[in-house]
Amino acid sequence: MVRKTREEALKTKKHIMTVAKKLFCEKGLDRTKLCDIAQKAGLTRGAIYWHFNNIDELFIELWMEMTSSENLLRFCSDNTSAAGYSVKNSIKNWIVNMASCIDEEKRTFLKILISVVFGEQGTSRIRELVLNNYEENRKILENELTKGVLWMELPHNLDTDAASHYVFSEIAGFMINSVFWGGAFLRYVEVYSNLVVENLTKFVRYDNELSNENIGGIILQQNVFKL
Structure with missing residues (x-):
């Protein structure tokens, strides 16, 4: 009985999210208000509040579900133990996969997210949630770049903070282009992803920005990884 109740609750939640996605796009x-979603879904407002505290929470969870197949952590972690694993390739494959997953629904949501970040739509809370999600993913990428340094795939003096910001700024521009120019721009995703990965090696620190002690520590860790 408990299992059936949980399954029914999950089914109701999925129904709410499907209806909400349609209304957000339209x-x-x-x-779009919670009462609009409730009416369209044939549910009470109480049923909506059982699953979501507010419209911001619903929008973010929906966006996270829509982009789950493009999760950066999956590309960086799932294949780490595989023979011949490459940090550069994992980043490139992530970018290519994101491009292949862009459809009309995601274009619409991307337009909404752009408006949210720049203050035309949504609340300060949803803006904070969007930016926090961005920073979480940037930190995942920075950790991946650090692995690339330790495995000597990337320069020992790579500025991983600057490099991770570079990748995400490039992707933000790529997404904006895909929203407004679509397929014409997406045709070049292989060239684009190669350029992004190649440019990573340009974000290096020199002289007093990276002390001899730090260099020695990195080289020691690199040697450990080689054993």
Whole structure:
């Protein structure tokens, strides 16, 4: 009985999210209210609040579900133990996969997210959630770049903070281009992803930015990884 109740609750939640996605795409974020979703879904407002505290929470969870197949952590972690694993290739494959997953629904959501970040739609809370998600993923990428340094795939004096910001700024521009120019731009994703990965090696620190002690520590760790 408990299992059936949980399954029914999950089914209801999925139904709410499906209806919400349709309304967000049709009306935008600001013009979609929880009461609109409840009416369209054939549910009470109480049923909506059982699963989501507010419209911001619903929008973010929906976006996270829509982009789950493009999760950076999956590309960086799932294949780490595989023979011939390459940090550069994992980043390149992540970028290519993101491009291949862009469809009309995601373009619409990306337009909404752009409006949220720049303050035209949504609340400060949803803006904070979007930016926090961005920073979490950037930190995952920075950790991946650190692995690349330790495995001597990337320069020992790579500025991983600057390099990770570079990759995400490039991807942000790529996504904006894909929203407004679509397929014409996406045709070049292989060239684009190769350029992004190649440019990583340019973000290096020199002289007093990287002390001899730090270099020695990195080289020692690299040697450990080689054993």
